[in-house]
Amino acid sequence: MTIQEIRDYLGRFFDAVELVGNDNASITGPAKIETAEKGEVSFISNEKYIRFLPQTRASLVIVNQSLPVEEFAGNTSFLKVRDPYTAFVFLLQKFAGSRTVAKRGIAATAVIGEGVSIGEGVCIGDHVVIGDRCRIGSDVVIGPNAVLFHDVSIGDGSVLFPGVVCYDGTTIGKRAVLHSGCVLGSDGFGFAPQADGSYVKIPQMGIVEIGDDVEIGANTTVDRATMGSTVIGNGVKIDNLVQVAHNCRIGENTVIAAQAGISGSVTVGSRCMIGGQAGFAGHLEIADGIQVAAKAGISKSFNDSGVVLRGVPAQPIREQLKHEAWVRNIGSMKEKIEQLEAELAVLKNHH
């Protein structure tokens, strides 16, 4: 790809893409500014990295439109845009191309059930098992050894990496990405205690519904609802090893980091950000835009949109940080009490 072609490509996303330097060098791939070599493209978004400009060997660097780079032009050319970080992400997508998870067509070793509909342009890998009455959209990719029970629906352009398992009735939207080992629709954890100490299983008769543009990480689990649906909204991004229990509803564009756990019947709003290893008690409601710090334990509902929560049990970060500072200084409180005791003893002796 030439610099001119990159400029044209970025022009699709940005009104202005200004070139400093020459436009005909050939660019072979992306790299970090500090390690880039001739023929590579990099970017500077954070001021901290400007110090690498004088020595960079990159042939092209994407920078902010306000950054004066003219003095560095020479072996390095520059493209100036409003948001160099996002521009570089789009460029990465261009270089990434499409990964070969499974080859075009349906592998001979895949087993397809009865009454399955399959769209055009699919790639269905070896040893995939697709149950009866599944609906597979166009351009869907299903990696080797993935299993869909019966009545699963996969929207156009979605990618299931090898070994994904979707239980019966799971519905997945368009352009979803499900990483290896994630399990969607396993039974919710529900058992009715009996007088003799044993448990009777509560059948989990609902399903899992995954929206459009969702990404779910490796070995993450999303349980089916007892009745109705566990819902993952459009644009939600879930990291690895996350647990989403039965009957949860996760709002649009919410982001959940690795190893977080969300108990049953929790409703999380849209555009929330949930830190790693955070945990939620059951049956809570979390408003839109709430941020939850890593390792926090959410023990009650929070209706205040946009609040940042931290601690176990979690509370708004301002109170929590004040509280943590007090606790951290407990040693000095102890000293003050001892000093008060000493002074009071002196005073009492004087009486």
Added chain:
Amino acid sequence: MTIQEIRDYLGRFFDAVELVGNDNASITGPAKIETAEKGEVSFISNEKYIRFLPQTRASLVIVNQSLPVEEFAGNTSFLKVRDPYTAFVFLLQKFAGSRTVAKRGIAATAVIGEGVSIGEGVCIGDHVVIGDRCRIGSDVVIGPNAVLFHDVSIGDGSVLFPGVVCYDGTTIGKRAVLHSGCVLGSDGFGFAPQADGSYVKIPQMGIVEIGDDVEIGANTTVDRATMGSTVIGNGVKIDNLVQVAHNCRIGENTVIAAQAGISGSVTVGSRCMIGGQAGFAGHLEIADGIQVAAKAGISKSFNDSGVVLRGVPAQPIREQLKHEAWVRNIGSMKEKIEQLEAELAVLKNHH
């Protein structure tokens, strides 16, 4: 199913099932009281839901035998029992029927080792691999792409969902349910440190023994013992993404919520309840009936049957809640100390 058929079915479990209303309406499925439609059956167990009675469109509602519902009978009929929640669970089981995880028989693509015994009525899915000398009981269901190493034993009526892996020698009781991606019998985490900083692997020569009526969640891991067995007792229920390390013993009917982690050689008693993301240090003994709150960190043995533990490190909940209240009020302690200092300064000035 007609209401009369439901009444007869519940009569198998309850001495008295009293009908209020007519018994010939046809019931097509279960639903929550607040969303149920004509033809659906629901239940009321918790008083909070009685408020939905006047407007419900359900054709049948299971209620407590003491609840006066006569005024609401009309389009809705009622069945009165001693325990409407458990009655509804049994009814769910009736409606759930049996899920098709794999079709009856042994799939043509399954690979069966030498000396394997297989009972009647099994369903063994596509691409299942069963190692030499395995023993598969009657009515066992093994979902597609599951793998049993050699010498694995599966009791009658157990269900392994797709992608389950049982390492060599694992024994599983009757009517167990193993969800997708769970791994039973992987090597315990044992390494002998060497003088040069490296480690020598301690061979894990034991096995995993799973009792009857156990349910294990998706992507949960249970490690084999170093010598002897890691034991999951009868009736134990384990949620998703739980870690049970080598040489643990989990007592009968104990329940373990998602993402809890139990270190090596821990013995947990019977009828314990362990919250999500809780963690146990190694080599502990936990008495029968102990409850562990979510996110708790158990750092020592607790022999006091039935105690509730909370906190990191965990202690009995009464002390822990008192302690947490004090810590929460640390700000007022700080204020009191400052006030004492001021008052003392005044007193000293007066001298």
Added chain:
Amino acid sequence: MTIQEIRDYLGRFFDAVELVGNDNASITGPAKIETAEKGEVSFISNEKYIRFLPQTRASLVIVNQSLPVEEFAGNTSFLKVRDPYTAFVFLLQKFAGSRTVAKRGIAATAVIGEGVSIGEGVCIGDHVVIGDRCRIGSDVVIGPNAVLFHDVSIGDGSVLFPGVVCYDGTTIGKRAVLHSGCVLGSDGFGFAPQADGSYVKIPQMGIVEIGDDVEIGANTTVDRATMGSTVIGNGVKIDNLVQVAHNCRIGENTVIAAQAGISGSVTVGSRCMIGGQAGFAGHLEIADGIQVAAKAGISKSFNDSGVVLRGVPAQPIREQLKHEAWVRNIGSMKEKIEQLEAELAVLKNHH
């Protein structure tokens, strides 16, 4: 194996292996000292277990060279070495032999891509899928239903248990052990926030590099780098259900216990020990030999080699334990304040 053969075998690892008793008994396997039967070999490393010596039925016990055992010799023989624990570990390895994960050769149902090179003596199980241009070393074992994307490299003598998934470009060293369900090279969790609240995926174009003699537990996930490599150093041991995010570097011989989570771009030194359920914020540097207690939350870099960290947020254990002791005694602080208030009130009244 006779006692004499065991003595010869241990002589390969230890300068001196002294026999007390006779050397011709036949030893069939290992056992714990308290449960060993005739024909079995056990060991005593910890003084606590010496009390089992008088009653043991073991035919052979490995003990420390300084332990006087002559009076117990009779049905039981003894081998005295400098380090009986490590000697027993080597003996376990001898008895363990090699586990049959897959049979010698390439299973007929395995699917091998184009341009794949495969070494001698491999065992490649049923339904394994190996992508184009993979390089499989000699004596590699790949369990059934494992999947390698294209361009994966596996070093000599490595073992992949059933269901392991390696994304494209993953490189694995020699003698590595990857347990079932672990996923190497799935996409790092990177998304660029957009003005409308949605996210654009940041392509994850790097790879995962696993060193020699690494062991990775069941259902653990290691994400590929955004650019460059996520690196797991030689000799690293990782337990089950651990998350290692994109661009991390884990130093040689570091040990990570179950359910720990390491955020993106963290560098962990060599010979570190990381406890279960510990968590690391992103972009940190952790010096060599640092130990992290279970459940700790590491929120900043620590450069002090060999320090032990504990707490959330974590600090060196000495300060943390002092701090925890103060917090635990907060009740007595409260009492002292109340007493001070009472005494001060008396003093004020006297004025």
